[in-house]
Amino acid sequence: MKKYLALVLVLVLTVSLFAGCSAPKKEEAKQVKLGVILLHSENSTYDMNFINGVMEAKKNLGLSDDQVILVRDIPESQECTDAALDLVDEGCNIIFANSFGHETYLLEAAKKHPEVQFCHATGTMAHTANLSNFHNAFAAIYEGRYLAGVAAGMKLNEIKEAGNLKGEVPLMGYVGAFTYAEVISGYTSFYLGAKSVCPDVKMKVQFTGSWYDEKEEKSAAESLIAAGADLISQHADSMGAPTACENANIPNVSYNGSTVDSCPNTFIVASRINWAPYFEYIVNQTKNGEKIATDWTGTIATGSVVLTDVNTKAAAEGTVEALEALKKEFTAGTKHVFDTATEGFITVGGEALTTYMADVDTDPDYKADTEAVADGYFHESEKRSAPYFDVKIDGIELVNTAF
Amino acid sequence: MRVKKANAVQEPLFHLAKRSEIAVWKAWVIRLAVILLGFIVCGLAAFVLIEKLQDDPSKIVDFYKCFYKGAFSTSRKLWKFLKNMAILQCISLAVTPAFRMRFWNIGAEGQTLVSVLGCIAVAFYLGGTVPAGVLLVLMFVAAVLCGMIWALIPALFKARWNTNETLFTLMMNYVATFLVSYFLIVWVPSGSSTLGKLNYGKLPSFGHDYLVIILIALILTIGLYIYLKHSKHGYEISVVGESVRTAQYSGINVKKVIIRTMAVSGMLCGLSGFLIGAGLDQSVTTESVGGQGFTAIMVSWLAKFNPLVMLLTSGLISLLNSGAAQISQDLNVNGAFPDVITGIILFFIIGCEFFINYRIIFRKRSQSILNKEGVK
Numbered sequence: 017m018k019k020y021l022a023l024v025l026v027l028v029l030t031v032s033l034f035a036g037c038s039a040p041k042k043e044e045a046k047q048v049k050l051g052v053i054l055l056h057s058e059n060s061t062y063d064m065n066f067i068n069g070v071m072e073a074k075k076n077l078g079l080s081d082d083q084v085i086l087v088r089d090i091p092e093s094q095e096c097t098d099a100a101l102d103l104v105d106e107g108c109n110i111i112f113a114n115s116f117g118h119e120t121y122l123l124e125a126a127k128k129h130p131e132v133q134f135c136h137a138t139g140t141m142a143h144t145a146n147l148s149n150f151h152n153a154f155a156a157i158y159e160g161r162y163l164a165g166v167a168a169g170m171k172l173n174e175i176k177e178a179g180n181l182k183g184e185v186p187l188m189g190y191v192g193a194f195t196y197a198e199v200i201s202g203y204t205s206f207y208l209g210a211k212s213v214c215p216d217v218k219m220k221v222q223f224t225g226s227w228y229d230e231k232e233e234k235s236a237a238e239s240l241i242a243a244g245a246d247l248i249s250q251h252a253d254s255m256g257a258p259t260a261c262e263n264a265n266i267p268n269v270s271y272n273g274s275t276v277d278s279c280p281n282t283f284i285v286a287s288r289i290n291w292a293p294y295f296e297y298i299v300n301q302t303k304n305g306e307k308i309a310t311d312w313t314g315t316i317a318t319g320s321v322v323l324t325d326v327n328t329k330a331a332a333e334g335t336v337e338a339l340e341a342l343k344k345e346f347t348a349g350t351k352h353v354f355d356t357a358t359e360g361f362i363t364v365g366g367e368a369l370t371t372y373m374a375d376v377d378t379d380p381d382y383k384a385d386t387e388a389v390a391d392g393y394f395h396e397s398e399k400r401s402a403p404y405f406d407v408k409i410d411g412i413e414l415v416n417t418a419f
Numbered sequence: 420m421r422v423k424k425a426n427a428v429q430e431p432l433f434h435l436a437k438r439s440e441i442a443v444w445k446a447w448v449i450r451l452a453v454i455l456l457g458f459i460v461c462g463l464a465a466f467v468l469i470e471k472l473q474d475d476p477s478k479i480v481d482f483y484k485c486f487y488k489g490a491f492s493t494s495r496k497l498w499k500f501l502k503n504m505a506i507l508q509c510i511s512l513a514v515t516p517a518f519r520m521r522f523w524n525i526g527a528e529g530q531t532l533v534s535v536l537g538c539i540a541v542a543f544y545l546g547g548t549v550p551a552g553v554l555l556v557l558m559f560v561a562a563v564l565c566g567m568i569w570a571l572i573p574a575l576f577k578a579r580w581n582t583n584e585t586l587f588t589l590m591m592n593y594v595a596t597f598l599v600s601y602f603l604i605v606w607v608p609s610g611s612s613t614l615g616k617l618n619y620g621k622l623p624s625f626g627h628d629y630l631v632i633i634l635i636a637l638i639l640t641i642g643l644y645i646y647l648k649h650s651k652h653g654y655e656i657s658v659v660g661e662s663v664r665t666a667q668y669s670g671i672n673v674k675k676v677i678i679r680t681m682a683v684s685g686m687l688c689g690l691s692g693f694l695i696g697a698g699l700d701q702s703v704t705t706e707s708v709g710g711q712g713f714t715a716i717m718v719s720w721l722a723k724f725n726p727l728v729m730l731l732t733s734g735l736i737s738l739l740n741s742g743a744a745q746i747s748q749d750l751n752v753n754g755a756f757p758d759v760i761t762g763i764i765l766f767f768i769i770g771c772e773f774f775i776n777y778r779i780i781f782r783k784r785s786q787s788i789l790n791k792e793g794v795k
Contacts, residue, residue, distance in 0.1 A: 051479060053446060054754075056754065057747075057753055057754020057755065058753045058754060058755075059753070059755060083749070086748065086751060087744075087748055088744075088748075088753075088754040089744070089754045089757075090746050091704070091706050091709060091746075092613065092702075092704055092706070093699065093700040093702070093704070093706075093707065094699040098495075098499050102493075102495060102496065102499075105493050105495060116611060116613055117613040117615065117704065120615040120616035120702070121614065121616060123616075124616070182718050194610045194612055195610040196609060196610035196612075196613065197609065197610070197612045198611075199610075225604070225612075227598065247461060375609065382608045382609050406610075
């Protein structure tokens with residue numbers, strides 16, 4: 017019995033010795049508590065992408081369970097302010113919200129608690145709000161879309177060479193949500209990526225008027241296919257468009273995540289935003305007592321813009337290598353998606369784009385206020401993190417513009 | 420003797436009989452017991468579904484604590500709980516007059532949403548051009564009018580052509596949602612369809628931000644109780660609800676009562692919409708009412724259409740919602756789990772009303788009951 021007692025005592029001592037060693041380290045990490053407000057929950061691909069990002073950051077930074085709080089199903093209303101204030105009560109010193117419509121309500125909470133950092137994804141108001149504790153973040157997803165577009169263009173070339181084009185010139189179909197800058201920037205960069213390898217490509221865009229409407233997205237994709245599209249891509253969150261493509265055996269370039277499991281024959285590649293680098297950034301800055309950037313734009317270099325694995329079964333030969341080479345160019349900063357200098361690449365009404373006033377600052381009249389074209393390219397996501405490229409360029413036809 | 424035996428063979432294992440009378444206290448004991456049972460089953464479901472609890476069964480205590488924590492642990496949570504309850508109570512009151520008349524209005528969601536839209540439309544177009552007080556009055560009038568019109572359309576059709584009010588009011592909900600989508604597209608040229616919080620038209624507050632809303636809900640509860648129980652209108656509603664023929668025979672103009680009562684319902688939805696639009700969000704989205712128009716039906720029904728009892732049922736539903744949200748947060752589980760919890764408890768509550776109204780008589784027992792009656 018005594019033997020056991022001694023053994024237990026020794027064990028306790030050893031454990032407490034280790035505990036003693038690690039205690040100060042833990043203390044330091046404990047200073048940060050992150051609260052994340054989500055519009056929906058795991059059931060939505062959009063929110064799942066954020067949850068994955070938080071969990072990855074939590075793992076990488078070695079945060080404990082009680083240093084991260086997720087609050088799910090918070091609508092874009094007063095409830096968002098309440099949820100943020102509740103998180104302040106819980107002792108959070110960084111509060112993050114993930115939906116565009118949360119912004120004005122999160123601002124209310126930020127005004128009340130200057131000692132807490134408030135970070136908002138996809139928002140547009142931080143640079144004009146005059147609050148040092150309110151920050152916006154987004155990613156240069158247009159670079160990812162451009163890469164995905166290159167994969168699409170290479171596939172179109174392959175179809176063309178095989179003589180299987182439906183029409184005279186290669187035609188892509190694109191299912192969009194709203195005629196909003198984020199979507200316009202997205203489909204234009206996708207189109208430019210395809211055009212960079214397949215110069216005679218044309219594109220038709222059909223809007224659904226919803227960020228998530230499986231039925232609408234599917235029928236939009238089907239009608240684009242019926243209109244002669246050789247390939248489909250989408251900016252919408254459901255499986256509608258990928259399913260329509262798999263049924264019709266039309267190649268598909270996806271968004272937000274791989275759909276290869278459900279669409280093994282038609283899925284080529286998908287681009288998505290990885291939020292983990294941003295979560296790591298805000299936690300580290302707060303831990304070190306440093307300021308968080310008012311506008312933070314993640315890039316390929318920061319690991320925020322990523323592509324899924326290329327499905328070699330559906331993609332054209334050499335796609336993987338071509339994308340790798342381009343990624344290096346983007347990382348080095350020598351490549352610009354919205355290249356206005358190359359002749360005939362971006363034209364509006366047949367004219368080259370030499371100047372464009374974008375609506376960067378939020379105001380009630382939605383006034384265009386900032387010159388965005390300089391040095392031979394359109395400076396997307398530089399004046400603020402959320403996209404503001406909303407130029408309607410040649411080669412892209414909008415099927416409906418009601419949204 | 421032989422006949423009796425044949426009867427015994429054919430008799431089912433159990434049958435249901437309507438209870439003629441049940442003591443009030445007995446009914447409440449049954450209700451409380453059933454709710455308790457519901458919570459126990461929730462705990463079991465949580466244990467089966469959440470791995471974390473299987474690893475450490477002592478955490479089941481945290482699970483139950485969440486119901487308290489979600490609503491009462493901080494003063495902010497308490498205010499939020501009372502505010503949620505007040506809004507739900509207002510919408511529940513709104514559906515009640517029509518329900519007492521057996522007019523199955525399931526369009527409170529749409530009626531409230533249209534009111535929010537109307538109230539915000541006024542703030543959007545007139546905000547900053549008229550004095551704040553005038554703006555609020557106009558917002559109020561717009562909300563009440565919108566709610567009333569949305570309720571009157573199905574009522575007129577019912578009174579004139581005897582259309583099915585359940586289907587009609589249900590479909591009006593969708594029309595309301597699409598109307599909001601349409602205006603968001605018109606109002607927001609950037610294409611994001613997100614209006615955001617407006618700078619105008621905030622309901623003034625004193626004490627706490629939510630105090631006014633809570634007081635209005637309380638006053639409305641008492642007012643509607645008096646209207647339904649002690650006014651001629653209330654009596655007419657009850658008579659029409661009992662029997663349209665009786666009402667006609669006693670000289671009540673049934674069409675008039677239907678239209679008038681739906682107008683009252685719609686106006687109360689309008690008031691609820693005003694509280695959401697001006698008192699809370701200062702904006703409108705398709706989710707502004709968030710399904711509370713449907714929850715209200717249950718709140719009203721569970722309270723047997725009695726406004727005072729509704730304080731209990733709306734409180735219970737709000738408590739469940741805040742507790743379920745807290746569980747999702749503290750135990751870090753999927754957003755669908757809170758729905759499972761509220762679903763289980765509501766299932767028990769609704770089921771319990773069945774057992775209060777009916778009793779199960781098993782074969783053997785029924786035999787003995789029959790014998791007893793025979794003895795009598």
